[in-house]
Every structure is written in C-alpha cells, then in structure tokens.
Amino acid sequence: MSDDNEPTTGPTPDPTPDPTTGSDPEPDQATAATFFDPFADDDEDGDDDWGDWDDSTAATGPTPGPTPEELAEASSERSRQEALSTFRRRRGTSRRGAEVAGGMVRLPFIPPTDPEDAVIDPTPAVEAGTEAPTLAPGDIVAGQYEIRGPIAHGGMGWIYLAVDHNVSDRWVVLKGMMAASTMQDRAVAESERAFLADITHPGIVKIFNFIDDSRSAGGFIVMEYVGGPSLRHRRRRQPDNTLPVDTAVGYLLEVLPALDYLHSRGVVYNDLKPDNIIITEDQVKLIDLGAVSGIGAYGHIFGTKGFQAPEIATTGPTVASDIYTVGRTLASLIVRLPVTDGVYDDGLPSPDEEPLFRRYLSLYRLLLRATDPDPENRFSSARTMADQLIGVLREVLAIRDGRQFPHLDTRFTAQRSTFGTNHLLFRTDQLLDGIERSVEITAPEVVAALPIPLTDPSDPGAALLSAASLTEPGEILDTLEAARRQPDMAASREIPLTVVRAQLDLGMTTEAEEMLRTMAEDMGRDWRHQWLSGICALLTGDFVGAQANFNTVLNILPGEPAPKLALAATDELLLQSQGVNTVGLLDADVRRSALALTYSQGVPLDDSVTVPGWTHLSQDPVALRFHAIRLYGLVWATNPTTVSSAFGMSRQLQAEGLVDAAVAVLDKVPANSRHHETARLTTVLMLISDAGNLSESRIRRAARRLDLLPTTEPRIPQMRIAVLSAALDWLRSHPDAGDDAEAGSAAGLLFDVDFTERGLRTGLERGLRELAHQAPFARHRHRLVDMANHIRPRTWF
Missing domain, CATH: 3.30.200.20 (Phosphorylase Kinase; domain 1)
Incomplete structure (x- = not known):
C-alpha cells in the first residue's frame, strides 16, 4: 500500500461508499500542487521571450518553437524571480509597530539594518x-x-x-x-x-x-542573524541617554515571556543586558545564547558585571538570578546608573537622588524587589514580574498622560464597597433627627470595603472554594475544617487562608489571630498571610502592625492598588488615633510636594521636592499625612472607580487647608458613578466648613453647586440651612459686606433670600420650620422650632 501523500498516476477512481455506513469515505487530504501560469495569455498572443519569425524564417522553413513544457518552465521562473525580488525589496517596509501590554504601549517600528x-x-x-x-x-x-x-x-x-x-x-x-x-x-x-x-x-x-x-x-x-539595533544602541541615541519609561517597560514585557519559556524548560539565560536584546521591525528578540545553561549548572557561568546576580557564584544559575538581570536591565534603560571602572555600581539610586523614582515610586519598588540582594525576596517567576510590571505601567501612564486602563492582571478582587464617602454628609442629618454622628472612618468599614485576594487556581482546594464561594461564612467554616483533614487537601494553602477570612467576617478575631500565628512558620513569607495579618491588626486596633503588614505586601506586589489603598487608610486611622486628623501638619514645601504627588492637581514635581521620608513605616504625623495624600492620590489617578481614594484624599487636603484642591478631587468623580451626587454635596460642605478662610465667593460657589443638584435629593433642605448658617456667621464678622449688593437684586440673593442679615435669618427660620415638620422625634421637633424662633429677625408684631 502506498503512502497517503504518494502522488497517484492515472485517473482517480470514484469514491466507493463505505459498506458499513453507506456514506462516502473520508476524502483524500494529501497536499497537492496546482499549476498557475500568469503569463499564459501573453504566450498565446505570441508576445513572449522567444521572439517573432522574420522573412528569413519563411524562406528557410519554420524553426521549431518552444514546447508547452518549456513555456511553462520559463513562466514559472519569471514568477519566482519577481516574487523573490519583491520579497527582498519590501524587507523592512514600515508598519505601525507592535502593541504590547494590552494596547497600553505601541513600540516603534525599527527598520532592519543592512x-x-x-x-x-x-x-x-x-x-x-x-x-x-x-x-x-x-x-x-x-x-x-x-x-x-x-x-x-x-x-x-x-x-x-x-x-x-x-x-x-x-x-x-x-x-x-x-x-x-x-x-x-x-x-x-x-x-x-x-x-x-x-x-x-x-x-x-x-x-x-x-x-x-x-x-x-x-x-x-x-x-x-537579527538585523536591528540593540536596546543599548537605542538608549544611547536618546537625548538624555535613557528610554521613555513606557517604551522600556514595553520592551521588557516582550522579553519576559521568552525568559519564562526558558525557565519552564529548565534553563536560564544568564546574560540579559541591553546589548543582547535586539529590536528588528516590530519584533523584540533575545540574541547570544552562548551563556544559556541549565538551572543549577556548575562550572563557568557567563554573565556581565553590573547585571549579573551577586549570589550566582554560590547558588549557580537560578530563575532568581535571571530575574535580577531583568531588574538591572530595566534600570539601566530608564535612569543613569552610577558607573565605576566601566561597570554599573550595585544597588539603585534612591528617590531623593533620582527624580524618576520620586515620580514613579511603584516602579522604584518593583526594581528594588527584582534586584534584592536576597534571591528569596525577588519575584518568583518571570510571569509574576510581568504581571506586576503591567500594574506599574498602568500607574506610569495614568500619572504621566492621564490615561487609565483596566487592571486585568491582578491578585485581588474589585473593591467590595466604599469607606469614608458619606461621613461629612451624615453630620447634616443631625439637623433632621438630632442624632450626633462622627466624621471619622472606622477600621471595620475599611476592612469591609477593601478587596480580598483571589484564589490561586492551581491550589488543590481551588475547586472546593469556588463551589463554596456563595456560602455564608458560618456554614463554610465546617466545610473547610472537614476538607483540611482530607489527604488530598493537606497541601492546600487556600483552604486555611479562607478559614481565616471567614473567621474575620464572623468577628472571630481572636481565633483568626491564633490561626495566623500557627501558619506563620510555613506561610509567613506569603503575601496573602501578610495581607490577612494586616486585616486582623486593623480590627484589633493595632494600626502600627497593620501598617507593617500592608507595607510588606506592597513590597511584594508593587503594581497592585489594593495594598496602597490599605496603607493610606491605615495612615489615616493612625492620624485619627493621635487626634490630629483634622489639623494642618505640613509646611509649605512639603504641602507642595504632597500636591504634586497626588498626580491630579497639575503641580510639577521638581528636583527640589521636600518630603518627610519615603518609607511607609512611620508614626510621625507629618509622614502619615504626606503618605496618606500621596497613596490616596495614586490609587485615584490610576482608577477613577475607586471613589474611596478620592474622598480620602480630599479629607486629607481639607485638613491641610487646601479646600480648593480637595473640591477639585471630588469634582472628578464620574457623572455615571452612584457617588457623584454625594461628592457634589460634600464639596458644598467643604467650601463652607473652613471658617478661617471663608469668603462670600466660597459661600456663593457652594450655593450655586447646591442649586445644580436634582430637587429629588433628600438632603437639600438641610444643606441649604448649612449654607445659610455659614453665610450668616460670615456676614456677622464682616458687617459691611452686605451693603454692596442691592436688596432684592439677583446679585444680592443667596438662594431665594437677600444676602443680608435679615434676609439670611428669614431663610434660616423658614428652613428650620420645614425640617421640624419632617423630624421623626417630638423632642427634636420642638428643638427645631425653638431654633427657628431664636433665629427669626426681630419684628414689631
């Protein structure tokens, strides 16, 4: 029997139906050639390369012309030569370049070199x-x-x-x-x-x-042979000898999958550096595989000083040693690293020394982890580093260009709810029911709002946890405790972590603390253990411990917004516990730096930036305020749906007396957000709450904002009273201010009353009596009537 791909000679027989099924047999799928002659028509017309007959031909008799086979061969050769010529001529034809990181970066098209x-x-x-x-x-x-x-x-x-x-x-x-x-x-x-x-x-x-x-x-x-410049050559052609951060990150994101491929095959590259990364057309390629070796191989391990991991002489080549070279390569592309004797010095310049790291602190943290002297502290894989690098890239583009992209490669769920969004408004409800309310955030509401870690799909207990995801915490505890005793679940890390989360949801904080302690020896370096330890510390009031835990998570996951939001909230809770949350703490220089690092105020971050320090482990009120502003601002700039960060930043700015900046932050809450009206109402209160800096202009701005809100907003009556009361207090301290506007004119009105003491008193009296009709408690209703009688202007009847 001949092979299926063997060409047949002679006619092909008709297919014979299969006697068992009555259907035609499977058609022959062998590859075959189809003849195509684009010059056939030309040849038939006699206009070909064989020339025309002349008179001498007729005299001597016809000369035999080319055979059909010779014509076909000539046409085929012409076709091949034209195709090859076109192919070579168009090598390097410019295209748009490659989109990487989900379209966040377009790498430039680089024509190949001769x-x-x-x-x-x-x-x-x-x-x-x-x-x-x-x-x-x-x-x-x-x-x-x-x-x-x-x-x-x-x-x-x-x-x-x-x-x-x-x-x-x-x-x-x-x-x-x-x-x-x-x-x-x-x-x-x-x-x-x-x-x-x-x-x-x-x-x-x-x-x-x-x-x-x-x-x-x-x-x-x-x-x-890969024709194109190396990344080192591209960098050296830039005016400041560095690549734009997004471009450099884009190139490394193309390199990391190649390294991950090598690591998955049990080998490491060993000598990553800008010289060994070539850009050709819209491709990024690793060249020079001469240093590639097996993981743990011994003997001569080739690398380049300034890029090679310091421990390689004792550990041999590892995934961690390759990760180190990635960090060093990225750093060398975006900042001017110090050099001694032609070799890059170890370590990284600090944010105080390098302006780029001041602006993109998450990028600095990522490089610190990738190049940590202890290989155990580096990223565990090229894939893990790529995920965090994408998160850092999102921040860079948001900070630099104001462009936001969805965070797809994340280790956390979305934020479950919000915290600190209604507190200022809740205080005005006291006018309605007489119940006093606090404007401070609480640890339980922060914990309830923060996202939670996603389940590792490769964990042995992942399927069980997915099936039980909608189960009530009380019911899931018994299921998980039983599962932990099963031999096939003994290696699961997700099951005990989920048990701790369920205990915290049920208020079993003591039990959760004890279980975390028993897990510390085995999982203490796991960021999920650190995260849950931070949550537990928040609920027990150990804000210093929570700060340390969340800081560790941020060091491990510098591209994630969740630990930044948790740290900002923890710093605010520390300020509240110290009793300075509403007090101005920053001097003029630090205040300017804080504004610049909110990334939404348009304040430039120059070389003379003044900060109280870059570490998050501090109980100094000045440092706490500075980092709370900066971290809330970073989360908000990156993702405009995390409104908790917008409200948190505005609270801290207001405490510093930066009311206009605080209002500008809340003005950016999207119109399609369910918190949009809450944000607008909060800005009204912010404009009138700073008595020391109150002005008629701010009072009128607050009133105009209130007039633009829908009349269906239930808090408008009490908000009007708050604005009128602030106006009356201001007018009493500026008795001549109301004389400039003519009574009854549009310029002299605030809402529908004259901007005079008598007009404001009249408006307040009417508003208080209207609230008294709505008051749920008789005692408070009588109190509102007494207030109305007290505020009413004097009359003769």
Missing part, C-alpha cells in the same frame, strides 16, 4: 589588547559558511557575520563556544548543545547548527 553595515573593524580593539579574530573575511567554515567579518566581541571571543551558501545565502552569526577540557566538560557541552538546539520561541534567536572547528577550541554555534 547586514554588511554590522561588520566592524577589529583593529582598535586589538590595539587595545583584545585578541585578534581567528576568522577573516572570505574564510569558509564547515564548507558552507563564508565569513564576512566580525560584528562584536564577547566573553567567548569574536562574533562573526557569515553567509550560509547551503541555504539560499541567508545571513547567519557564528559565535565561539566554551572549550571542553575533560570528559565531564564534554558531556556537559553536549547536553547544552542538545537543549540549545531544541529552543523554539519567537522571542529568542534561532539556533541553526553547531560546528567543530580547529579555529575555535569549543567550536562554533551558528545562529539566526
């Missing part, structure tokens, strides 16, 4: 002490690779550009490999060749061949 232009003159390097190239232009390697010249020098010697004459004269790169001096070294080299040959990822340069050649002790590795 391969011949990549060849360099090695003379200066040789004169400086570098060994001379062992291969010269024109040399032939392995009978097929013609050397055109060196293009770079690396740790393994010179790297050469060559032409592969066996494969359509394609361009390739030859790079020397490490010599194997012992049998064990040769075995290691063979295994490394095996896994290098099996690497197939669109973001990694292709390996074509391995060559044993006497001119290189370890032979040569033959790789794909």
Whole structure:
C-alpha cells in the first residue's frame, strides 16, 4: 500500500461508499500542487521571450518553437524571480509597530539594518589588547559558511557575520563556544548543545547548527542573524541617554515571556543586558545564547558585571538570578546608573537622588524587589514580574498622560464597597433627627470595603472554594475544617487562608489571630498571610502592625492598588488615633510636594521636592499625612472607580487647608458613578466648613453647586440651612459686606433670600420650620422650632 501523500498516476477512481455506513469515505487530504501560469495569455498572443519569425524564417522553413513544457518552465521562473525580488525589496517596509501590554504601549517600528553595515573593524580593539579574530573575511567554515567579518566581541571571543551558501545565502552569526577540557566538560557541552538546539520561541534567536572547528577550541554555534539595533544602541541615541519609561517597560514585557519559556524548560539565560536584546521591525528578540545553561549548572557561568546576580557564584544559575538581570536591565534603560571602572555600581539610586523614582515610586519598588540582594525576596517567576510590571505601567501612564486602563492582571478582587464617602454628609442629618454622628472612618468599614485576594487556581482546594464561594461564612467554616483533614487537601494553602477570612467576617478575631500565628512558620513569607495579618491588626486596633503588614505586601506586589489603598487608610486611622486628623501638619514645601504627588492637581514635581521620608513605616504625623495624600492620590489617578481614594484624599487636603484642591478631587468623580451626587454635596460642605478662610465667593460657589443638584435629593433642605448658617456667621464678622449688593437684586440673593442679615435669618427660620415638620422625634421637633424662633429677625408684631 502506498503512502497517503504518494502522488497517484492515472485517473482517480470514484469514491466507493463505505459498506458499513453507506456514506462516502473520508476524502483524500494529501497536499497537492496546482499549476498557475500568469503569463499564459501573453504566450498565446505570441508576445513572449522567444521572439517573432522574420522573412528569413519563411524562406528557410519554420524553426521549431518552444514546447508547452518549456513555456511553462520559463513562466514559472519569471514568477519566482519577481516574487523573490519583491520579497527582498519590501524587507523592512514600515508598519505601525507592535502593541504590547494590552494596547497600553505601541513600540516603534525599527527598520532592519543592512547586514554588511554590522561588520566592524577589529583593529582598535586589538590595539587595545583584545585578541585578534581567528576568522577573516572570505574564510569558509564547515564548507558552507563564508565569513564576512566580525560584528562584536564577547566573553567567548569574536562574533562573526557569515553567509550560509547551503541555504539560499541567508545571513547567519557564528559565535565561539566554551572549550571542553575533560570528559565531564564534554558531556556537559553536549547536553547544552542538545537543549540549545531544541529552543523554539519567537522571542529568542534561532539556533541553526553547531560546528567543530580547529579555529575555535569549543567550536562554533551558528545562529539566526537579527538585523536591528540593540536596546543599548537605542538608549544611547536618546537625548538624555535613557528610554521613555513606557517604551522600556514595553520592551521588557516582550522579553519576559521568552525568559519564562526558558525557565519552564529548565534553563536560564544568564546574560540579559541591553546589548543582547535586539529590536528588528516590530519584533523584540533575545540574541547570544552562548551563556544559556541549565538551572543549577556548575562550572563557568557567563554573565556581565553590573547585571549579573551577586549570589550566582554560590547558588549557580537560578530563575532568581535571571530575574535580577531583568531588574538591572530595566534600570539601566530608564535612569543613569552610577558607573565605576566601566561597570554599573550595585544597588539603585534612591528617590531623593533620582527624580524618576520620586515620580514613579511603584516602579522604584518593583526594581528594588527584582534586584534584592536576597534571591528569596525577588519575584518568583518571570510571569509574576510581568504581571506586576503591567500594574506599574498602568500607574506610569495614568500619572504621566492621564490615561487609565483596566487592571486585568491582578491578585485581588474589585473593591467590595466604599469607606469614608458619606461621613461629612451624615453630620447634616443631625439637623433632621438630632442624632450626633462622627466624621471619622472606622477600621471595620475599611476592612469591609477593601478587596480580598483571589484564589490561586492551581491550589488543590481551588475547586472546593469556588463551589463554596456563595456560602455564608458560618456554614463554610465546617466545610473547610472537614476538607483540611482530607489527604488530598493537606497541601492546600487556600483552604486555611479562607478559614481565616471567614473567621474575620464572623468577628472571630481572636481565633483568626491564633490561626495566623500557627501558619506563620510555613506561610509567613506569603503575601496573602501578610495581607490577612494586616486585616486582623486593623480590627484589633493595632494600626502600627497593620501598617507593617500592608507595607510588606506592597513590597511584594508593587503594581497592585489594593495594598496602597490599605496603607493610606491605615495612615489615616493612625492620624485619627493621635487626634490630629483634622489639623494642618505640613509646611509649605512639603504641602507642595504632597500636591504634586497626588498626580491630579497639575503641580510639577521638581528636583527640589521636600518630603518627610519615603518609607511607609512611620508614626510621625507629618509622614502619615504626606503618605496618606500621596497613596490616596495614586490609587485615584490610576482608577477613577475607586471613589474611596478620592474622598480620602480630599479629607486629607481639607485638613491641610487646601479646600480648593480637595473640591477639585471630588469634582472628578464620574457623572455615571452612584457617588457623584454625594461628592457634589460634600464639596458644598467643604467650601463652607473652613471658617478661617471663608469668603462670600466660597459661600456663593457652594450655593450655586447646591442649586445644580436634582430637587429629588433628600438632603437639600438641610444643606441649604448649612449654607445659610455659614453665610450668616460670615456676614456677622464682616458687617459691611452686605451693603454692596442691592436688596432684592439677583446679585444680592443667596438662594431665594437677600444676602443680608435679615434676609439670611428669614431663610434660616423658614428652613428650620420645614425640617421640624419632617423630624421623626417630638423632642427634636420642638428643638427645631425653638431654633427657628431664636433665629427669626426681630419684628414689631
């Protein structure tokens, strides 16, 4: 029987119905060629490359013309040559560039360079002490690779550009490999060749061949030639020798999946740096796989000083050591790192030293974690780092450009509710029912509003938790306790964490604290354990402990908004516990810095920024106020649906006497938000609440805002009374202010009463009597009537 792909000769028989089913058999799916001759019509008309007959032809008899087979071959060759010419001519045709990070960044299109232009003159390097190239232009390697010249020098010697004459004269790169001096070294080299040959990822340069050649002790590795500049070259062409943050992050987000692919195959790249990342057209590729090794491999581990992880000599290559090189590479692209003897110094400049880190503190935190001296504190995988990098990118674009993007790669649910949005308004309800209310936020309402960690779908208990997600906390406790005793659930981390959450929801704080203590040894470094410990500390009033826990979560997840919101609320609770939440604490310079770092006030963040410190671990009131403003502002700038952050920032700004700034924040609550009217009503109260800075202009602004609200808003009567009362108090302290406006004129009216003491008293009396009709309690109703009688203007009847 012939193979299915074997071409048949002769006519194809009609398909015979299957006797068992009565249907036609499966059609033949073998690949076949279809003849296409675009020049057939031209040939039939006689207008072809074979010429016309002349008189001499007629005299001597016809010369045999081309056969149909020869015409078909000529047409086919012409078609192939035209297609190949077009293909080569259009190499590097400009396109729009690649969109990355869900469309947040468009990387520029980079035309590929002419391969011949990549060849360099090695003379200066040789004169400086570098060994001379062992291969010269024109040399032939392995009978097929013609050397055109060196293009770079690396740790393994010179790297050469060559032409592969066996494969359509394609361009390739030859790079020397490490010599194997012992049998064990040769075995290691063979295994490394095996896994290098099996690497197939669109973001990694292709390996074509391995060559044993006497001119290189370890032979040569033959790789794909990627025509384009390196990231280092792109960076050096920028005016300040740095790339824009979003562009640099976009390039690294293209690199991280390639590293994640290598890590998943059990190998690490080892030598990530801007030189080894090439941009060609709309692609980003890792080149130079000569340093790739197995995880934990020993022997010579190649890398570059200033980028290589400090522990690699003791731990060998690991995923953590690769993560370190990613952090160093990103830092070198966006800031000017200090250099000593031609090598980048260890560490990062602080936000006090580097303006970019002052502006994008989450980016600074991400780099700190990626390059932490302790590999255990770095990101656990390239994927995890990419997720947090996307979150940081969202913040950068929101801060710099005012563009918001949905946060899809998150570790938390959405915010469950809001806190601190109605407190100022609730105080006006005292006019209606006489019940006094607090304007301070409370720990339970903050906890009820904060998002909760998402369940890890790979956890053994994930399916059980998903099925029980709608179960009441009291019922789920028994289910989870029973599940923990099952052998297949013993390794689950999500089940005990969910037990703690259920206990906290039920008010079983003591039990939750005890369970967290028992889990600390095994899960103490897990950010979810730290998060729940912070929640538990909030509910027990240990705000200092909560601050430390949430700060740890932020260090681990710098791209997440949840720990920033939790830290801001904790700082506000600390200010309340110290009794200074409504007191101005910042001097003029720090106040300006705080305004700049709210990212929504249009205040520039210059080099002379003054801050009380960048650490969040502080009980200093000045630092607490500064960071509460900054963190609330950052969350609000990034996501305009987190209205708790808008109200929180406005409260802190109001405490600093920055009423106009506080009002401007709440004015940005979207019109489609259910908190829009609450925000507008709150701005009315803010405008009239600062008696020391009250003015007629602010009073009239408050009144106009109230007039624009729907008449169905139930709090409008008590809000009118608040505005009229503030106007009367102000007018008493400015007795001549009401004389400028003519009584009864539009300019002299506030709402529908004259802006005079008599007019304001009349309006207040009427408003109080209207509220008295609505009061639910008789005692308070009588009190409102007494207030109306007391405020009414004097009359003779």
